[in-house]
Amino acid sequence: MAQRNSVRTVIVGAGVAGLAAAVRLAAGGAAVTVLEKEGRPGGKLRTALVEGRAVDVGPTVFTLRDVFDDIFAAAGERLDDHLTLERSETIARHVFSDGSRLDLFADAARSEEAIGDFAGARSVAEYRAFCARARDVYETLAPIFMRAERPSGPLGLVARAGPTGLPAILRIGAQTTLWKALSAEFSDPRLRQLFARYATYNGSSPFAAPATLMLIAHVEQEGVWLIEGGMHRLAEALAALAERCGATIRCGADVEAMETRAGRATGVRLAGGEVVPADVVLANCDAGALSDGLFGEAARRAVDPPIQRSERSLSAFTIALAARTEGPDLLRHNVFFSRDYRREFDRILSGRALPDDPTVYVCASDRDGEGALSAEAAQAGTERLFLIINAPADGDFRPFSAEEVERCASAAFSRLAESGLRVAPPPGSMHRSTPSDFARLFPGTGGALYGRASHGSTASFRRPGARTRLKGLYLCGGSAHPGAGLPMAALSGKIASDAILADHASTRASRPAAMPGGMWTRFRPTEPSG
Structure with a gap:
């Protein structure tokens, strides 16, 4: 087991980002407490009971499984020992208003054959070119944007790409909309509509979002996975993993305000009056909840002002x-x-x-x-x-x-x-x-499910990073960099945990050590005291 250090960390919210951070921080030796206002962890990974059966009523598509493999590996365990995953042979069925239908498949050759039957040989060639471009966008942005700290802006991204990466940055399509790019890529309007839908994966309009969002097509081509038992099982598995690493998860614990002293976050106060002290507070909530003052004045000043209604996803x-x-x-x-x-x-x-x-x-x-x-x-x-x-x-x-x-x-x-x-x-x-x-x-959102919409070439750079202006207060979740969606939220948890451990490296008693593997156990919700 990793030796504990002096970094007492409170995570507000047990969504995927908060759970991913809890695993990494606890495995790295921090003393972690996760406070969740609902009765179970998961955040947007929720279920509803219909006719006596649980139905997932949150995210439904599981991609980039390597992001989640890495979370379990950080704790010395394997994802496959705790969840049963099956790669879907199909990506999705698409039905158009004219009655036509097109299925896309995990096997690119099957997709090409289906597109040929659907729209002809010209569309097959266009699809191949589109897939190559989508792969290029993903491979360009994944290491320097999606899986890295938020860059300072477009120039910061170019600097990260380096001299050899500059041509790739220039050709990824950030300066044009997804719809315009697809109109140039596909002669069949139905295929434009199909691939334009990927803008909605982060709550954006294809008529205003940058063409870089075509990378989502490549992500799905790389693998769409089905989780036996439903998507909510992912939250259960992450919560159990965090607990095995030594984190404490308290459900029914509603955080009312951030506690501060001398310009630094020192913990949180619960709705019942209990104060939970901490060296670090990681807010796994929408940034709007902070900027709207829902956690107090100090937290409000720690982030940028609320986004405008028109900027919401x-x-x-x-x-x-x-x-x-x-x-x-x-x-x-x-x-x-x-x-x-x-x-x-x-x-x-x-x-x-x-x-x-x-x-x-x-x-x-x-x-x-x-x-x-x-x-x-x-x-x-x-x-x-x-x-x-x-x-x-x-x-x-x-x-x-x-x-x-x-x-x-x-x-x-x-x-x-x-x-x-x-x-x-x-x-x-x-x-x-x-x-x-x-x-x-989800307070502070107005119902927006993805934070800020990705409208315009610079919108992605305006998502907040992990560090805030209040010392000791960090941010993760779908409204933070690198963006919305399960794998992006999990990556935001990694980026935040890396920032916390780096900022407190001098106080750590020992180097991080992995937690040995163990049997799967359910999370243990506890009632808040005080």
Whole structure:
């Protein structure tokens, strides 16, 4: 076991970033306490109970598994000893408003064959060129941006790339939008719409986000993984790993304010009045919760002012249900596209309204990588579905009325029906979440699920880094560098833990040592004292 040092660390929030940091810090010898206001760890990795069955109602796509392999390796363990992962043979099914359908596969040759049948030989050649460009963008940005501390700005990124990397930086497309780049890449408008969807992976519009987001296509091509038991099992496994490393996880512990003395964070105060002292506080929350003053004046001044409403990422309207389906079989991941993509985003971001003809993402969690239905779902006669519809992050500005929500839900099911998929949920069985619900769940966000939108060439550089202006207060999570999504949030936890350990290197009693492996155990939530 790693020897303990003098760095008492309190992590506020047990989302993926906070748990990833807890593992690395505890394995590095720090005394770590994680405080989570909800009844279980996971943050956005949540579940809802529908018809007596748990449905994942947070992130549904698991990529860049090496990021999570590294977290377990930092503790001397293996991810595969605690989670059962299967690489999906399919990436996603895409259904267009004209009734056409295209599946993309883990095997690039299968995808090329499918695109050839769908759109012809010219589109195959365009797809190959696009994949090469997406790979180039990823390989350029991964080591100097995504997996590194936040650069000072575009010039800082160029400096990191060095003389040999400058040509690559210049060709990655940061100065043009994803939609413009795709319009030049693909002659078939349906393929433009398909790959434009990747902008929504970090809550952005393809008509305003930089072309660099095409790298997400390469990330998915490298592997989409299915977690046996559901995505929430990832949070359970990370929480158990953190505890095996010596971290303490306290659920039901609602942090009310940061404690400071002499211009330095000295701990936190819980809603019940208990003070938890610390040398370091790591806030695994949206940066907006700090800048809005939800943790006190000192924390508010530690970060930049709140982002403007127009700068927020997308929110979502989601529906979880267990239903009978009729029509074409689903895969695990399915996208049903609207007729007019530009109009859809204009309505959301300019009109600040739920879409009346939405693109609907459907996660069919009872389907395997080839679309086969689980025996349990087949016996039940219903399958678990989770629908995600893009929405404006206005949850703190206005309520979303029952009438507006009902119209959007009807439009979503109409979109599925027009594509031949009929969904028949039992009455009253749906679990819905609106931007107003997300604003309550994640304070300081207004319902934005991804922090700042990646609109414009410099937006990514304006995400906060791990260090804040208040000594001893650090930041991680999807609103911080390098951005939103499970692997990016986990990387933000690594970057923050590296910064904490580096800043306190002189006080460490010994070099970090790995925690030996052990059997999987569930996290042990404890009630806050005092």
